[in-house]
Amino acid sequence: MFAAALNLSAPLMAEAQTRTGNPRPMDEGRFEAFYRRNAGSLWSYLFRMTGHEAVADDLLQKTFFRFLRANPVLASEEHQRRWLFRTATNLAMDHFRETKRERAVELGDLPESGASMEPREVLRHDMMKTFAELKPRERALLWLAHVEEADHEDIGEALGVKTHSVKVLLFRARKRLGELLTKKGLAPEVRR
Amino acid sequence: MSCRFESDVLRAAQEDQWSDSVRRHLHECDDCVAAAAVAPWMSRFAKIGDREHPLPDPQIVWLKAKVLQGTVDAARVSRPMTVVQLVSYLVVAGGWAAVLTWKWDAVAAWLRGFTPTGLVQNVVSGESLSMSFFALVFILASMTVMLAMHTILAEE
Numbered sequence: 001m002f003a004a005a006l007n008l009s010a011p012l013m014a015e016a017q018t019r020t021g022n023p024r025p026m027d028e029g030r031f032e033a034f035y036r037r038n039a040g041s042l043w044s045y046l047f048r049m050t051g052h053e054a055v056a057d058d059l060l061q062k063t064f065f066r067f068l069r070a071n072p073v074l075a076s077e078e079h080q081r082r083w084l085f086r087t088a089t090n091l092a093m094d095h096f097r098e099t100k101r102e103r104a105v106e107l108g109d110l111p112e113s114g115a116s117m118e119p120r121e122v123l124r125h126d127m128m129k130t131f132a133e134l135k136p137r138e139r140a141l142l143w144l145a146h147v148e149e150a151d152h153e154d155i156g157e158a159l160g161v162k163t164h165s166v167k168v169l170l171f172r173a174r175k176r177l178g179e180l181l182t183k184k185g186l187a188p189e190v191r192r
Numbered sequence: 193m194s195c196r197f198e199s200d201v202l203r204a205a206q207e208d209q210w211s212d213s214v215r216r217h218l219h220e221c222d223d224c225v226a227a228a229a230v231a232p233w234m235s236r237f238a239k240i241g242d243r244e245h246p247l248p249d250p251q252i253v254w255l256k257a258k259v260l261q262g263t264v265d266a267a268r269v270s271r272p273m274t275v276v277q278l279v280s281y282l283v284v285a286g287g288w289a290a291v292l293t294w295k296w297d298a299v300a301a302w303l304r305g306f307t308p309t310g311l312v313q314n315v316v317s318g319e320s321l322s323m324s325f326f327a328l329v330f331i332l333a334s335m336t337v338m339l340a341m342h343t344i345l346a347e348e
């Protein structure tokens with residue numbers, strides 16, 4: 001899980017290991033195994049962020065290209081995974097800036113769910129559409145916090161914001177998604 | 193986690209099993225209320241099947257990365273050469289501008305001298321541009337030709 005990947009109890013020590021360790025350069029076999037372990041969850045993240053399979057494919061490949069080019073000397077696979085998510089987030093944000101599309105999936109891009117769709121497809125479609133109404137940063141915050149179970153420090157690192165700001169930003173993102181779900185009648189009742 | 197109870201709250205929200213202590217905590221923590229409100233939906237959203245075609249093949253990604261790396265390396269290796277080429281353009285262009293500015297009157301007079309009358313007058317007076325000037329022009333012209341050839345060959 002990303003939670004384990006992001007959860008650094010002693011980041012400085014890990015960084016020291018990063019520099020002084022003797023990691024092997026990644027050969028094709030190791031890369032393939034590493035890719036198979038991490039590409040699925042990274043793709044899911046990029047797809048939920050961008051809303052486009054082709055864009056998610058493209059950004060996934062770019063992330064791994066950068067990984068291979070940078071050949072980051074990191075202490076463990078958890079660190080490498082954290083590196084991947086941070087780079088993928090940066091690439092996704094760059095993509096939004098380049099395409100000038102604040103929302104990865106513009107609402108017009110997604111057709112209304114129709115009778116020709118299977119129930120599973122309708123559900124997926126409606127969920128994607130709801131998520132797409134959030135800002136990219138809100139999507140990233142929610143995905144990293146809820147799905148990857150990353151802590152605030154690591155979310156902050158991935159998004160380039162200070163750790164103490166993550167609490168506020170995450171609260172706002174949750175509120176906003178909660179409002180959207182309430183508006184659509186999808187919100188669960190939270191009994192206080 | 194923004195609150196030490198958050199993981200308990202998220203688990204309770206996902207399983208819809210609320211203990212009294214968690215329920216009590218919700219009375220005093222807005223962060224956890226917001227988290228609980230979206231947790232089940234996010235959990236379902238994460239689980240919906242999202243891949244209708246396979247992930248890009250790792251071997252293809254590896255090969256593409258190697259090709260890209262080669263391109264990047266080539267660009268890095270050729271960067272000093274590009275800089276030298278750019279400096280050469282500037283030197284040659286500057287050389288021509290300097291020479292023509294320095295000797296413009298003499299060059300203009302020399303060009304005007306290419307008439308029958310002018311040729312006779314030049315022979316009589318013995319006025320002409322110096323050999324060093326022509327040598328300079330020859331060097332600059334040679335450099336221009338070499339630079340042009342290099343540019344064409346490099347592009348090819």
